[in-house]
Structures are given as structure tokens and as C-alpha cells.
Amino acid sequence: MKPKEDNLEKNISRLVKLAGDADKPSGAFVDSVREDALDELKTSGAGAKREKREKSAKSKWVKIFAYAASILIVCGLVIELTMPSLQRVRERMGKARLSAKIANLESYVSSKPVTVVAGPSDKSSLPKSGRSISNFNGNHAASDRVIVRADSSDTSPPPPAKPEARFVGTPRSTRKPIALKEAKKGYEVALGTRKSGEAGSLIRYRKPERGPRGYPMAHGGTTPPNGEDVDAMFFKNYGVNPFVDTEDDHLSTFATDVDTGSYTVVRRYLHDGHLPPEKAVRVEEFVNYFNYRYAAPQEDTFTVYAEAAPWRFGTGRKNSYLLRLGLKGKQVSEESRKPAILTFVIDVSGSMKRENRLGLVKRSLRMLVEKLRGEDRIGIAVYGSRGRKEMDHRGLYEKAEILAVIESLQASGSTYAEEGIRIGYEMAENAYRRGHINRVILCSDGVANVGRTGADDILEIIKKKAEKGITLSVIGFGMGNYNDVLLERLGDKGNGHYIYIDTIAEARRVFEDNLTGTLQVIGRDVKIQVDFNPDVVRSYRLIGYENRDVPDEKFRDDKYDGGEIGAGHSVTALYELKLWPDKEGTVATTYVRYKHADTRAVTEFKSRIAVGDFDKNFDGSSSEFKLAATVAEFAEILRKSYWAKGATLDRVLERAQQLSREFEDDADVIELVDLISKTEKLMKKTAVEPDEAGESEDEFLRP
Amino acid sequence: MWREFLNREIPQLYGMFMRRWPNPSLAEELVQKTIFDAVRGCDSYEPTKGSPEEWIFGIARNNIRLEMRKRASRPSVDGDISSYVETIDSEPLPDEVLEQKETAAFVKAALAGLASKEQNVLRAKYIEDLSARDIGRRLGITEKAVHSLLYRARISLRRELERMAPADKKG
Numbered sequence: 001m002k003p004k005e006d007n008l009e010k011n012i013s014r015l016v017k018l019a020g021d022a023d024k025p026s027g028a029f030v031d032s033v034r035e036d037a038l039d040e041l042k043t044s045g046a047g048a049k050r051e052k053r054e055k056s057a058k059s060k061w062v063k064i065f066a067y068a069a070s071i072l073i074v075c076g077l078v079i080e081l082t083m084p085s086l087q088r089v090r091e092r093m094g095k096a097r098l099s100a101k102i103a104n105l106e107s108y109v110s111s112k113p114v115t116v117v118a119g120p121s122d123k124s125s126l127p128k129s130g131r132s133i134s135n136f137n138g139n140h141a142a143s144d145r146v147i148v149r150a151d152s153s154d155t156s157p158p159p160p161a162k163p164e165a166r167f168v169g170t171p172r173s174t175r176k177p178i179a180l181k182e183a184k185k186g187y188e189v190a191l192g193t194r195k196s197g198e199a200g201s202l203i204r205y206r207k208p209e210r211g212p213r214g215y216p217m218a219h220g221g222t223t224p225p226n227g228e229d230v231d232a233m234f235f236k237n238y239g240v241n242p243f244v245d246t247e248d249d250h251l252s253t254f255a256t257d258v259d260t261g262s263y264t265v266v267r268r269y270l271h272d273g274h275l276p277p278e279k280a281v282r283v284e285e286f287v288n289y290f291n292y293r294y295a296a297p298q299e300d301t302f303t304v305y306a307e308a309a310p311w312r313f314g315t316g317r318k319n320s321y322l323l324r325l326g327l328k329g330k331q332v333s334e335e336s337r338k339p340a341i342l343t344f345v346i347d348v349s350g351s352m353k354r355e356n357r358l359g360l361v362k363r364s365l366r367m368l369v370e371k372l373r374g375e376d377r378i379g380i381a382v383y384g385s386r387g388r389k390e391m392d393h394r395g396l397y398e399k400a401e402i403l404a405v406i407e408s409l410q411a412s413g414s415t416y417a418e419e420g421i422r423i424g425y426e427m428a429e430n431a432y433r434r435g436h437i438n439r440v441i442l443c444s445d446g447v448a449n450v451g452r453t454g455a456d457d458i459l460e461i462i463k464k465k466a467e468k469g470i471t472l473s474v475i476g477f478g479m480g481n482y483n484d485v486l487l488e489r490l491g492d493k494g495n496g497h498y499i500y501i502d503t504i505a506e507a508r509r510v511f512e513d514n515l516t517g518t519l520q521v522i523g524r525d526v527k528i529q530v531d532f533n534p535d536v537v538r539s540y541r542l543i544g545y546e547n548r549d550v551p552d553e554k555f556r557d558d559k560y561d562g563g564e565i566g567a568g569h570s571v572t573a574l575y576e577l578k579l580w581p582d583k584e585g586t587v588a589t590t591y592v593r594y595k596h597a598d599t600r601a602v603t604e605f606k607s608r609i610a611v612g613d614f615d616k617n618f619d620g621s622s623s624e625f626k627l628a629a630t631v632a633e634f635a636e637i638l639r640k641s642y643w644a645k646g647a648t649l650d651r652v653l654e655r656a657q658q659l660s661r662e663f664e665d666d667a668d669v670i671e672l673v674d675l676i677s678k679t680e681k682l683m684k685k686t687a688v689e690p691d692e693a694g695e696s697e698d699e700f701l702r703p
Numbered sequence: 704m705w706r707e708f709l710n711r712e713i714p715q716l717y718g719m720f721m722r723r724w725p726n727p728s729l730a731e732e733l734v735q736k737t738i739f740d741a742v743r744g745c746d747s748y749e750p751t752k753g754s755p756e757e758w759i760f761g762i763a764r765n766n767i768r769l770e771m772r773k774r775a776s777r778p779s780v781d782g783d784i785s786s787y788v789e790t791i792d793s794e795p796l797p798d799e800v801l802e803q804k805e806t807a808a809f810v811k812a813a814l815a816g817l818a819s820k821e822q823n824v825l826r827a828k829y830i831e832d833l834s835a836r837d838i839g840r841r842l843g844i845t846e847k848a849v850h851s852l853l854y855r856a857r858i859s860l861r862r863e864l865e866r867m868a869p870a871d872k873k874g
Contacts, residue, residue, distance in 0.1 A: 005794060007791075007792055007793060007794060008791060008792035008857060008861065009857060010795060011791050011792070011795060011796050012791075012825070012829070012857045012860055013728065013828075013829045013860070014726075014728040014796060014801055015796070015801070015806075015810045015827040015860075015864075016810065016814070016825050016826065016828075016830060016860070017727035017728050017731075017829050018726075018727065018801060018806060018807040018811075019807065019810050019814055019826070020727060020808050020809045020829075021832065022719050022828035023721060024714060024717070024718075025713060025714055025718075025727075025730070025731065025734065026830060026832040027716040027831075028832035028833055029713075029731055029832045030709075030710065030713045030714065030733075030832075031734055032710040032832070033709070033713055033734060033738055034710060034713065034738075036739075037705070037709055037738050037739065037741075037742045038705060038706065038709075040739065040742045040743070041705060041745070043743055098850060276742070348803075356778075453804050505772050505775065508775065508776060513775075539845035599772075618750060658801060660764070664723065667768055667772060667775065670767060670768045670771065671768050673764060674761075674764065674765055674768060677761060680752075681752060684752070685753075699786065
């Protein structure tokens with residue numbers, strides 16, 4: 001049949017079908033699908049499958065043996081080679097652990113020495129602050145007052161790059177299959193020879209190799225950022241906010257965060273069949289990934305929405321309430337967006353070759369270029385072993401040339417991020433124009449292994465330029481040796497934001513569907529302070545935002561860094577509340593303070609929520625409220641929050657399924673259902689394996 | 704066991720897809736895909752984690768998700784069926800157009816304008832999903848005659864749609 005006739009037939013077929021009975025498939029269709037399916041079952045029958053399985057099991061054992069043997073040899077070699085430095089590293093471990101604890105307490109890395117009062121709540125500098133609820137998490141055990149200089153020179157310097165890189169290769173981690181898979185990757189890089197096999201086969205060799213917790217597996221030759229716990233290299237554990245008595249501290253202050261990177265990173269883990277490490281989960285980024293359909297304000301820059309309802313989290317606590325605060329920014333239409341001057345700094349180091357990361361970067365950029373307008377300008381800097389300028393700023397009128405440059409990028413060499421970023425910023429400065437969006441966009445997997453790799457040096461440059469009005473967006477690509485901590489901090493410092501792109505669909509979400517929001521900032525240094533009424537509220541807990549804490553008295557300090565919010569973006573914060581029985585009146589007053597994006601004029605406004613505004617029960621709350629609660633509960637379970645004790649995924653899954661019917665047109669919610677059920681399966685699977693959670697990192701230090 | 708399961712689930716899945724996108728041909732496509740995903744991946748089913756129904760609905764939901772993603776990447780559709788009639792023999796109609804309520808009414812009206820013989824053969828072929836041989840048996844003609852009748856019926860329907868389209872636009 002000719003193609004033309006083919007199309008006609010197909011279209012007619014589809015049209016005529018519309019005239020049929022809407023809800024039932026035709027009998028013939030059911031028969032044919034069923035028979036085909038039964039045929040398929042027969043041909044790929046059970047017998048054939050079993051055979052296949054046995055075969056693969058056999059080859060698996062051979063592989064395992066080969067791996068085990070090579071690992072033993074390599075271990076021997078590595079120990080031989082690194083004996084002196086191993087000794088040093090061990091000594092340093094003690095120091096590193098202390099400094100890691102300290103590092104856990106920093107909300108931000110600041111160039112100035114600051115005083116931080118430790119305590120899980122991190123209610124800095126308030127004498128009465130944060131009851132010392134010691135954290136369930138082993139590596140966040142600090143509870144006393146500690147004076148910290150957040151100056152990097154106080155923490156231990158990064159170990160020399162070379163021995164470290166070799167050391168990395170030893171499979172010492174016990175962090176479940178993920179670690180092993182990553183271990184293998186680190187291994188590949190260190191030795192440059194190993195061919196990748198199946199992750200499944202590697203899981204087996206864990207036992208003989210089972211060592212203490214705690215060596216960086218995944219970074220393929222990177223030195224750790226200064227002062228970080230070596231174990232907490234890629235994801236940093238910021239702890240979990242505790243319940244705070246309003247009598248101790250009735251103010252809760254935090255910087256807004258519109259990032260969603262954590263959710264996409266975790267999604268990637270789950271799709272790869274692994275549970276994410278707990279510290280990869282930042283609840284607020286999960287919550288903010290979803291669209292709660294807040295109406296955008298017409299005249300004001302921001303509006304606040306509040307809703308509260310009784311809530312039971314797990315089985316542990318009764319009589320608690322969930323308060324949802326939503327901050328929604330005004331929309332800016334595509335046409336009225338300011339022209340943008342974008343400087344891309346693209347990581348073209350060897351690590352970007354993996355998983356075709358650079359390919360994804362290119363596709364994402366092409367998508368962005370298609371979406372930009374003629375008066376926008378793009379420049380490109382790249383870095384591999386050295387940083388260099390790849391293309392001067394050009395107007396989008398020269399689209400074809402820009403696309404050709406993007407297409408020509410090749411990945412190779414090591415990673416000199418510092419130089420690349422510096423060159424990118426120089427370019428951005430030369431191209432700077434007032435009244436435009438001046439933005440540097442860093443596309444990387446976060447591995448920065450040549451030069452002074454501590455994040456602090458890079459942070460310093462970024463912070464200075466941000467003050468001049470050149471902001472930074474950080475886009476993370478890739479997995480395995482992906483460095484979440486570095487990228488997130490860069491984004492925070494650069495007054496921009498941090499996005500993780502795992503698939504081309506996510507790129508579309510960021511660059512196509514919401515490009516204006518991604519580029520045009522409407523409010524800078526946005527901070528929120530919630531003043532709880534101690535007569536009504538007994539205690540509260542901010543869910544997430546652990547690394548966005550702002551000291552209460554800094555709320556009105558306009559030099560203190562807050563979050564940036566793009567056009568049409570929204571921020572959602574959740575509080576768990578306990579109320580005194582039978583009280584009426586104001587529950588809380590919310591203050592929002594921000595700087596206008598262009599004029600830098602400071603605005604502050606407040607809104608009040610009273611007991612009377614509460615929904616009577618959870619079922620009576622809005623679908624959006626339920627969605628936020630469900631997402632938060634999912635994230636809390638994933639990060640094994642102390643407060644999620646007794647919460648089960650079945651219930652979360654059930655609720656998400658109900659919600660997916662209410663949010664029919666929202667692919668994100670449908671995907672959430674999928675992710676929750678994947679997590680549930682993975683959790684059941686890992687529960688069967690011997691539990692390693694109780695294993696202490698101290699084991700490593702024992703002689 | 705599989706036979707009963709499939710007989711029960713196929714209409715269920717079909718209904719589920721139709722509720723989301725009222726487009727029978729898409730629903731059929733998705734049912735087919737879901738069933739085959741299920742059959743090929745039947746090893747992954749574990750009875751401890753829920754009933755087979757839940758399992759197959761999970762696969763279906765995943766397919767819905769994929770379809771939504773696919774749609775998100777397509778340019779949005781504007782205009783109704785009448786603006787697509789001209790390209791009906793060269794390009795596939797967008798699913799979104801098929802899902803508009805007006806489209807079904809439009810097609811029903813166009814079908815009604817056809818000779819009854821042509822109407823019958825189109826319905827038998829596309830709605831009842833009968834083979835040419837079965838249609839021939841029913842109408843008392845040869846298989847070959849069914850094919851040429853179908854060919855003519857398609858052309859007639861296209862002509863009828865074209866005839867109605869401008870009128871529809873004016874109205």
C-alpha cells in the first residue's frame with residue numbers, strides 16, 4: 001500500500017472508531033490481543049526462561065570470581081602504594097570527623113567568621129534556642145554549643161589529590177548496591193581499565209569486601225571539598241529540624257528555596273533501581289517540585305497562601321496539625337521578559353562522556369536556544385583539562401552558528417572547573433548590560449578535580465559577581481560521581497538556583513515550559529519569618545529547609561542572603577504544629593521580606609492565620625494540601641526522618657493513587673505514584689538483606 | 704488462568720485509558736502495549752506485593768505517564784477537525800483532535816451521509832474489528848470485493864468530511 005493510502009486508511013480507521021461505543025473495546029480486539037499475548041507467553045515460555053536464568057547465574061559466578069580476584073590484587077597494590085598516606089588519612093579522619101560535624105552545622109559557607117550555635121535546630125545565636133534533641137542520625141550528633149569559624153582554613157585541608165584518587169578506588173563502602181555501583185565507577189577511573197559489568201553481579205562481592213562505612217566511592221579522582229566529612233562528599237546531611245517549643249522560640253525564619261534538584265536526583269536513583277542515600281533527600285525540594293496551582297497575584301509581587309488541617313504522621317504522634325504556607329510570585333509573560341545575556345560554562349571533561357551526559361547537555365541547550373529570542377545573547381566557555389573561551393557572546397540572530405558551536409563540543413581530559421568558571425565570569429562581565437538578565441549557567445556533573453578544588457574559592461568569585469548582578473544557575477547532569485553538595489551550594493551563593501536534569505523531559509520542563517521563570521528573577525533575598533502565637537501553638541517543626549535556616553534576628557538584615565524567586569515560581573513550606581487544647585485566635589503571623597529584583601527596594605508584608613481557618617479534618621482539606629502532605633511524607637520516609645517513625649509507604653502510596661485521579665492532567669503526580677511504588681518495592685527488598693544501618697562509622701577507626 | 708485474567712482485564716484497561724483520553728484507537732494501542740509489557744515482564748510480578756490486577760494497573764499507569772510525556776513534547780494543537788480534513792490523506796491526525804467532543808459528532812454526521820452499504824462495511828471493519836473474510840461472509844461477497852468496497856467507502860467518507868468542513872467552519 002502506498003504511504004498516502006496508508007495514512008488515509010489509518011485516519012479513517014481512527015475516525016470511524018469514534019462513532020462506536022465509547023467504553024468497551026470490540027470483542028474482536030479483545031480476542032486478538034488475548035491470543036497474541038497467549039502466543040507470546042508460549043514462545044517465551046517458562047522453560048526457556050529458567051534455562052536463561054541458570055545460564056546467567058553461572059556467568060554471574062564467573063564474573064564475581066573474576067571481580068573478587070582483581071579486587072584483592074588491586075587492594076594489595078593500593079595498600080602498598082598508599083601505606084604512608086593511609087596512615088596520614090587515618091590520623092586526619094579523626095579531625096575530619098570533628099570538622100564534618102562542624103560542617104553539618106553551617107547553613108552557608110560564609111567568607112566572614114560567623115558564630116553559630118549548634119544544635120539540630122540551628123536556631124543560631126538565640127540563647128534559648130533549640131532544645132537539644134539529639135539526632136537519630138549518627139553523623140549528626142552535635143548538640144552542644146560550639147563556636148564555629150566558617151572559615152575554610154580552620155577545617156582540615158583537602159588531602160593531596162593523587163593518593164586520594166587511588167584510595168578512592170578501594171571498594172570499602174557498604175552503602176548498599178548504589179555504593180557498589182559507584183564503587184565500580186570510581187574504580188574504573190582510578191585504574192582506567194575495568195569494563196563495566198552488571199551491577200547485580202557486583203552486589204555479591206560485597207560480603208568479603210565488607211568494610212566499615214565511609215569512603216568516598218563515587219568521585220573518580222576528585223578531592224573532597226574542604227572540611228567535608230569524607231563520607232558526606234556528594235550529598236551532605238543537614239540533619240532534620242526538631243520540634244521547637246514556642247516558649248523557647250516562637251520565631252521560625254528561613255530563606256526560600258525554589259530548587260528541585262533533590263527530587264530529580266532521587267528519581268534517577270529510583271529509576272536505576274536503587275534507594276537514594278538519605279542525605280540526597282531535601283524535603284523542601286521534593287515539595288517544591290510539584291505544582292499546587294496557587295493563583296498568581298495580579299498587582300503585588302507575591303502573595304501568601306495558608307492552609308492547615310489535622311494530620312497524622314505515621315503512628316507516633318496524635319493531635320498534630322499540618323500547616324502549609326505557599327508563596328506565589330507574579331507571572332511575567334514571555335513577551336515582557338527582559339532580554340537575557342547568558343554565559344554557558346560547560347564541563348567537557350572526560351567524566352561528561354559517561355552516560356552521554358554531554359549529549360544531554362547539548363540537547364538541553366539546543367532546546368533552550370530554540371526558545372530564546374533574537375535580542376538575547378549567548379556566550380560559551382568550556383573547561384576540561386584547561387578552561388577556555390569557546391564562543392564570544394552572539395545575538396540569537398545567529399542561531400545557526402550558536403547551534404554549530406554547541407554541536408561541536410567534545411568531552412575529554414580532566415576537570416578544571418575553577419578556571420572555566422573564572423573565564424565564564426570574565427566573559428559575562430564584558431557582556432554585562434544593565435536592565436538585562438545577566439546569568440552564568442554552569443552545566444556540570446559537579447566534579448572539580450584540578451586546581452584548588454575546595455568549593456570555597458569558586459564560591460568566593462561567584463558571590464562577588466552576584467552582588468554586581470551576574471547570577472548563576474547551576475544545572476547538574478549525570479550520576480555516579482555526581483556532586484550534589486558542590487552544585488547546590490554554588491547555586492545558592494550565586495543568587496541563582498540549582499536544577500538537576502536527569503532526562504530530556506526534565507530539560508523541557510525547565511527550558512521550554514517555564515523558561516521565563518527560570519531566567520527572570522522577581523524577588524531577591526526572599527526570607528520568610530513565621531511568628532507563632534505561644535498561647536495557641538505549643539510547638540512546631542519546620543519540615544525541610546534545614547540548610548536554609550536564617551537566624552531570627554537576621555530577618556530584617558537586608559545584607560543577609562535569602563532565596564531568589566523567578567517569575568511565576570512558588571515556594572511551599574510545611575510546618576507540623578501542636579496546639580494547646582481548645583484555644584482560639586491567631587495561630588501564626590507570616591512575614592515575607594524581599595528585595596525588588598531591579599530597584600532593590602525592600603518590601604515586607606505579613607499575613608495572619610487563625611484557628612478558625614483550619615480545616616476540620618484532613619479529608620476536608622484541598623487536594624493540593626493533600627498532595628503537599630503526601631510528598632513530604634514520602635520524602636521524610638526516604639530520608640528516614642526521626643519524625644517519620646511508624647509512617648508506612650503503603651498509606652502514602654494509597655493516598656498518592658487517590659490524588660493521581662484528582663490531578664489527572666499532571667504527569668508529575670502520576671509519576672509520583674510510580675516512584676512511591678518503586679521505593680516500596682526497593683525497601684522491601686533491602687529489608688530482607690542483612691541490615692547495615694546499625695553499623696557505625698567508628699568501625700573504620702578501630703585498629 | 705491467563706486467558707481469564709486477560710478477558711477480564713482488557714476491557715478494564717481499555718476503560719481506564721478511554722477515561723483519560725476518549726480516543727478508541729489510542730486506547731487500543733495502549734491496551735496492547737500494556738498487555739505486552741505485562742506478558743514480557745511477567746517474571747517481575749511478585750504475589751507478595753499485591754494482586755495481579757494492581758500489578759497490571761501499575762504497568763498501565765506507567766504507560767499513561769509515558770504517553771503524557773510524549774504529549775508534552777509535541778506542539779499543542781489548535782483548531783478542530785475541519786482544519787485537518789485537507790491533510791487527512793497525507794498526515795496522521797493529532798490525537799488531541801480526535802479527543803475533541805465535536806470530532807465524534809462530526810464523524811457520526813459524515814457517516815450518516817454515506818450509502819448504507821458503505822456505512823456498514825466501515826463499521827464492521829473499524830468498530831467491530833472484523834476481518835475482511837468475516838465481513839464478506841456477512842455481506843455475501845468475496846474478500847476481494849470487501850477490500851474494494853472498503854476502499855471506496857474510505858474515499859466517500861473523506862469526501863463527505865471535506866464537504867462538511869467548510870460549512871462547519873462557517874457555523
